[in-house]
Amino acid sequence: MNKRHLLSAWLAPWLLGFVLVFSLDGPARAQDDQALRIGLLLPLTGPFSATGKQLEAGARLYLAQHGDTVAGRKVQLIVKDDMATPDVAKRLAQELLVTDKVHVLAGFGLTPLAFAVAPMATQTKTPMVVMAAATSSITEASPYIVRSSFTVPQVVLPLADWARQNRIRRVVSLVSDYAPGIDSEKYFKERFTDQGGTVVETLRVPLRNPDFAPFLQKVRDLQPDALFTFVPAGVGAVLIKQFTERGLPQAGIRIIAEGSVTDDDLLNSLGDEALGIVTAHHYSAAHDSPVNRAYVAAFQKAVPGARPNFMAVGAYDGMHVIMEALRKTQGNTSGEALLAAMKGLSFDSPRGPVRIDPETRDVIHNIYIRRVERRKDLGNQLYNMEIATIPNVKDPGKPR
Ligand code: PHB
Secondary structure, three states, X not given: OOHHHHHHXXXXXXXXXXXXXXXXXXXXXXXXOOOEEEEEEEOOOOOOHXXXXXXXXXXXHHHHHHXXXXXXXXXXXXXXXXXXXXXXXXXXXXXXXXXXXXXXEEEOOOHHHHHHHHHHHHHHOOOEEEOOOOOHHHHHOOOOEEEOOOOHHHHHHHHHHHHHHOOOOXXXXXXXXXXXXXXXXXXXXXXXXXXXXXXXXXXXXXOOOOOOHHHHHHHHHHOOOEEEEEOOOOOHHHHHHHHHHOOOOOOOXXXXXXXXXXXXXXXXXXXXXXXXXXXXXXXOXXXXXXXXXXXXXXXXXXXXXXXXXXXXXXXXXXHHHHHHHHHHOOOOOOHHHHHHHHOOXXXXXXXEEEEEOOOOOOEEEEEEEEEEEEEHHHOOEEEEEEEEEEEEEOOOOOOO
């Protein structure tokens, strides 16, 4: 790098901060009598568009049910398509902050998108509500981040415990090769090994357009009791189809998975190949509570033919966090005031009880062990049926 490049590389973040801070300090503060604006960054096109659609539907359902006014002001959602691309997310976040003068950033369908935008939340002191991404360390990327989704370590530790309690001894791990996959591998392996199990091999597949075939052949050759796996929402269908096609069930190998693998959006399309898969997660559309039954019915009325998955509930609860915070501050949109109002919030969600940890700004909720079953009482469809509950789980990944 020559001197000029070095200087511009050093100056660029400062200039961005300068532009963001000063353009916000000016006109945005003068608009306080106008709408409260929430910028929603979502992957609405590309391979993760199903995630974006679920998130948008969840956020819109919350406003449709609870009204779009708080502290006497209208709430406006400004939705942008980040195409699951960090550079696009960065550019759109800047546009949302500078041009649209949003008071809150929200969405973040994948971990790299959240990491790309976090420095801007810090520079502009703008609350950033992570409704989907699940890598543990995301909340440490900015003091303005609050998470309404879940963390991967939160769900894979209970799964490792369940596996050991159910006489699973040898496991091969297969994860998408990016941050939440690496979190899954690391935390599952540590816990499973602590409990006396063995992870005989750890495999990582590319995040985009994965071909599982060569990896599954390797799993078959290694003959574990089970395959432990994480792939992000929407990708599990290909994995499970190839797992079956390659005859792994007949070879006596079962699947245990982080719950994104059998997400509600795709589960029913899998057919009987998915029966018996055990997962751990924080949300199932079959969660048996009056709050969830009402939520699922309202979602299906709003989006006919769709089933809400954990992404939708992350956005629905994220909107609750934002609206409750605005109610508590009586419409004061300062980042400090909103963060203070969000910390410690607790409420009854379709997933069960939820609390925002005031120390880590991460979500505390129940984790459920679930098994895929075909349910006559639920329209003869496939569902993740809860078989055990681990209450009020904090993210185990945080330094304390
Ligand atoms: C993530 O990128 O953090 C992520 C995305 C989808 C999931 C889980 C984690 O299902």
